[in-house]
Structures are given as C-alpha cells and as structure tokens.
Amino acid sequence: MSEYIELFEDKSQDVNQAALNADEISEAIQQDVPVTGDELRIEETIARGWRGVRSCGDPARHKAELEAAMSGWVSAKLLEYVNLRVLRYGHGEVDIRWRNGRKPFPSNARWCTGSLTTRAYIVFAA
Numbered sequence: 001m002s003e004y005i006e007l008f009e010d011k012s013q014d015v016n017q018a019a020l021n022a023d024e025i026s027e028a029i030q031q032d033v034p035v036t037g038d039e040l041r042i043e044e045t046i047a048r049g050w051r052g053v054r055s056c057g058d059p060a061r062h063k064a065e066l067e068a069a070m071s072g073w074v075s076a077k078l079l080e081y082v083n084l085r086v087l088r089y090g091h092g093e094v095d096i097r098w099r100n101g102r103k104p105f106p107s108n109a110r111w112c113t114g115s116l117t118t119r120a121y122i123v124f125a126a
Helices: 002-030 059-080
Strands: 039-052 085-102 110-125
Touching (some): 039 059
Antiparallel strands (some): 085 110
C-alpha cells in the first residue's frame, strides 16, 4: 500500500512539473520570443473597419473583428509561404476606435462605425 502512495506522489509531481512547463511554453509563445537564425519572422500592421446601427463599441464585437482580421491575415501568409511550417503567430497591442450617432430629424436613424489596427506577426521555420 505504501508503494502505491509513493508511486502516486511521484506521478503527481510529474504532472505538476509538466503543467509548469506548459505554462512556461505558453508564456514564451505569447511574449515576443527572439527569432533564431533558422526562423523567418514577418510583421505587418493590419486594420479592419465595420459599420452598423448599434453595438460598435461592444467588446464581443471587437474580439470577433480582431479574430476575423487575424485569421484573414494568417491565411494569406500561409498561402504566400506554403512551403514553410508555422511556429507561432500573434499580435501586439490593439487600437480600437468607434463612434455612435444619429442622423438629424426627421429620420433620427442610428449609425455607428468602428475600426481597429494592430501589429501582427507570424514566425515560420525556415
């Protein structure tokens, strides 16, 4: 019975160590990791705009627009560099702006516009 407890304790330590390693790896991916000599890093500023009647300032809309902009940009880069393997990709700080308003009387129709810009990057194994 004591052997079972010792084995279980050893396994839990391995699992905890693996979890720590996974956290370190995910932090390294999110940070701006230096590129080695056998990697190709591409950075570009991407922008996206949208219009609507309302909810241009909704955080869920901002997230959806950012994901759409990033997926379109990454897809284009994957097609452009089809022979290379992707190591990681992401973006920097996002600048989001929006305006809400109404047309003048008599229509009083609502309107809104929004835009975002960010610096996106993708790293390929050369």
